[in-house]
Amino acid sequence: MKGVQSILFSQKAAPYIFILPFIISLSFFWVYPMISTIIMSFQDIGTGYSEFIGLANYEKLLGDSVFHTAVKNSVLYTIFTIIILIPLPMLCAFLLNSKNVVAKRTYKSIIYLPALVSVVVSGILFRYMFSEMDSGLMNQILNFFGIDSTQWLKNWGTGMFALLLLATWRWMGVNTLYFEAGLSSIDKVLYESAEVDGANAWQKFWHITLPLLKPTRIYVTTISIYGGMAMFLESYMIYGGNSSPKNIGLTIVGYLYRRGIEKNDLGYASAVGLVLLIVALAISMVYLWSSGMFKKEDK
């Protein structure tokens, strides 16, 4: 009894006890699956058997042109989403923060609303919007301007456009809220003193807002990288399944799903998953490094 009490009241043990729930869930749902994925990636796994085959899965990945397409799609999708979903929401947040905008709350709710719609629902809507038939919404718009209907979901560029439009529509509000929070934490005094020094609106934005938003920007970019690399459901819904013409909508996770579940080859799929982890980690590390994250703080 005393022993238990001494542990409970011990200054040294307390922090560990507090983080124990987190450690346990982390090891069950993250460390354990991760380790078994690493082991499985060196195996050939079928129904009721598994054997070690060394690096064969990884060697196969090197020559797998479909996998290369998937990596290309995922990486480009990620880059494009970042190009769109960082500056635009920042601008939105800036405008929402300005004194001259009326009904801010209404605007905020409206741009946030799409994030609450399930990807399954919005994906199906976008599928119909981008239908290749003349009755599809996007083709109707084209026809209105006198342009011929196009096969949106059969070409790489237009297919990527559909995916990006869905992502923009969905995530615009969320990212705007992040930046809004970042903006409101900037001390108003800074702006006032800048005004006293005669700075114009642009100078205030460039020299105060932008630098002080850096932590928010880095956070949003990092989660965008992971979100982009992990994209699967959007493509799955827009193409009505995991297969798109010439694999234009195939992502790394989509390929993992195709190999592991659809083709019942979990060993190879594990290798795909690990490569995804490495690629995502590498991109974000390079980004964090280049934005000065790992540098020692300026004195």
Add this chain to the structure above:
Amino acid sequence: MKSSKKVLTYFLILLMAFFIVGCSSNSSKEEEVVGETTTVGPEDGAKLEMWLFVDLHQQFYTEMLNKWNEEHPDKQIQINFTVYPYADMHTKLTLAIQSGEGIPDMSDIEIGQFPNFLDGEVPWLPVNSYVEPYKADLVSSRLDAYAKDGNYYGVPTHVGAMVMYYNKEILEQYGIDYTQIKTWDDFTAAGEKLKEASNGEVFMTSVDTGGADWLTLAMSQYGESWVEDPENANVQLKSIENMLTMQQGWLESGIAEVTPGGQIDTEEGYATVANGEVAAFPKASWYMSRFTDYMPEMSGKIALAPIPVFEEGQARSNGVGGTGTVIYKESENAELAAEFMAWAKLSEEGGEKIWDILGFDPVNTKVWSNDVITHNPDNKFVQYFVNNPFDVFLEIQDEVNLIKTVPITTTINEAFNLTTLNEVLENGADVKEALAAAQEEVDFEQE
């Protein structure tokens, strides 16, 4: 001190990001696996669990089960049916087998998915002895479709003979007699005539970028198969090349269009047929139910006929699609389940229900020549079509080949349905080059 705090902060950001990655891939899995469960049969009967992926099939099994329980008071069965969406059911079954838990006593498996479930140690009961009493009357190629090492693991549902569906109304309007079309040359000529007469309003047919039915048909006609040697698949075949070249020609001269939706068995495809945009297309017998279900307004306009051939004497059909029912060998009531399933699907009375309820050409050919069943005036398919479907089935009875589905078939279909057919039919790529590229993709998997 300060900098280490900062590192910690970014470590936490990274960690959160991992969780976001984790969560987003989890959420995709949540939507699946919602099935509808129905229990049929007496409480004191042997209890069986069955998974299916088509709602209508449950109606068929239910009728057969009630009949079985009436006729076999000593062998009462109660089945708990669960209907899942197609992909979900197969995924769930794969996972059940991999984990060895929650495997149903019986399950329907689609023919294209079947090889996945014969991999490694087969968990299913060989049904050879249960099939034996009916075997003489069966189209044997359908049993082979679900066989491994001489054991039959799946009980087939139908033959799936391909026929040509002609829109008789349109063709008559433009003065074309479809019964005179015997070869693809005749078909092409009719297409030219139709284009002229309708001012290009109506296409003779539509070609698929999202399905390989035209290609398996061509292989059957030439007696070839891309999986002649299952370990060494070869897609650079004369039959495929001829078919694709002919289709490219049709597209160029404007007598065919690319099927909206990739193939005719899609919502876009039904719209194409119902609008009278195409005058003919080849599809398996089971497409008849698509007409009665989705295009009731076309009743009395559609006729069935044997498919044209490249050279006279070639096979005029091919068996497409299918559902094999497997029985889990560890099931307590495996033997009873096998006996029931073989009777339900392969006996003459079962065949009659398969035709009446599902509109399939049953595997038991005794049904085909039983006029009482096939010419039953109350049958919706007999009422719907211009001619009697079984007149056509009997005519092509011995010409229904089977291109076997083997493990590499998934890869071949993927290569063609995603890339090759799009390259050839949408982008006008050179057929030989496209086939060489497809071969490369297939070879990559079978090294």
